[in-house]
Amino acid sequence: MLDFTVLNSSFANPTWISAIYAFLLSFILGVALSLLYVKTFKGLSYSLNFLHGLVLLPIVIAIAMQAIGDNVARGIGMIGALSLLRFRTNVKDPRDMFFIFAALTIGLSCGVHAYGIAILGTGCFILALLVLQRSPFAAGPQFDGLLRFNLPRSPQEQREVEDVLQNQCRHFALATIRELAQGERLDFSYQVRLKSTSSSADLVEQLGKLPSVRGLNFMNQESVIEV
Structure with missing residues (x-):
C-alpha cells in the first residue's frame, strides 16, 4: 500500500519515494496532456515528436526542480547550463505554445511537491479546453x-x-x-x-x-x- 505521508517531505530535502511520486505524476499528467492535444487537434497533421515532448518535458522539469531544491547556487548553475543550449524550433501555432507552458508548469508543480496544484491545474486546463472546443468560440467553417x-x-x-x-x-x-x-x-x-x-x-x-x-x-x- 502506498504511504502518502512521504509526500509531506520538504522541497529542500526530498526523499527517494517522494521523488519517484513526482516523476510518476509528471509522466501521467504529461500523457493526459498529450491525449488532450490529439483529441482537440484540428490541423492536417501533428508532429509525433511534439507529442513525445509533451510527455517528457514535465519529467525533465521535475528532475531539474528536484536537483535544484532551494539551493540558489544550483539554480544559477542550471541557468548557466541551459544558456549553452540553442532552441531554434519555431512554434507556428499559439495553441502549441500553451501546451508547452502547461507541460512546463506540470513539471514545476510536481518538482516542488505541489501535487494537488499539479492535478487540479491539469484538470482545469483539460476542462477549459474541452469547453472551448464545444462553445461558440470554436464555431466556424470546418473543412474535411x-x-x-x-x-x-x-x-x-x-x-x-x-x-x-x-x-x-x-x-x-x-x-x-x-x-x-x-x-x-x-x-x-x-x-x-x-x-x-x-x-x-x-x-x-x-x-x-x-x-x-x-x-x-x-x-x-x-x-x-x-x-
Whole structure:
C-alpha cells in the first residue's frame, strides 16, 4: 500500500519515494496532456515528436526542480547550463505554445511537491479546453480537406467543376487561385466539407471524369501522421 505521508517531505530535502511520486505524476499528467492535444487537434497533421515532448518535458522539469531544491547556487548553475543550449524550433501555432507552458508548469508543480496544484491545474486546463472546443468560440467553417487542381482559363470549365462540388460537398470555399502555363491555365485550391453520403474517393473520381481537370490532389484533414 502506498504511504502518502512521504509526500509531506520538504522541497529542500526530498526523499527517494517522494521523488519517484513526482516523476510518476509528471509522466501521467504529461500523457493526459498529450491525449488532450490529439483529441482537440484540428490541423492536417501533428508532429509525433511534439507529442513525445509533451510527455517528457514535465519529467525533465521535475528532475531539474528536484536537483535544484532551494539551493540558489544550483539554480544559477542550471541557468548557466541551459544558456549553452540553442532552441531554434519555431512554434507556428499559439495553441502549441500553451501546451508547452502547461507541460512546463506540470513539471514545476510536481518538482516542488505541489501535487494537488499539479492535478487540479491539469484538470482545469483539460476542462477549459474541452469547453472551448464545444462553445461558440470554436464555431466556424470546418473543412474535411484541401482540393487542388488546374483548369484551362474558361468560366465554363470552372462551372462544371463547381457543379461536381455542389453534388459531393456540403460546403466548399475557394482558397487560392494562380496562373499556370503563362496564363493559359489556372490552378485552384478549394477547402471542402464533404456530404455524409460522399467520400474523398468519390469526389476525386467525379472530378477525374472531367477531361479539362489536371493535377488533381486532395489533402485529407483526417490525416494525422506527419511525413
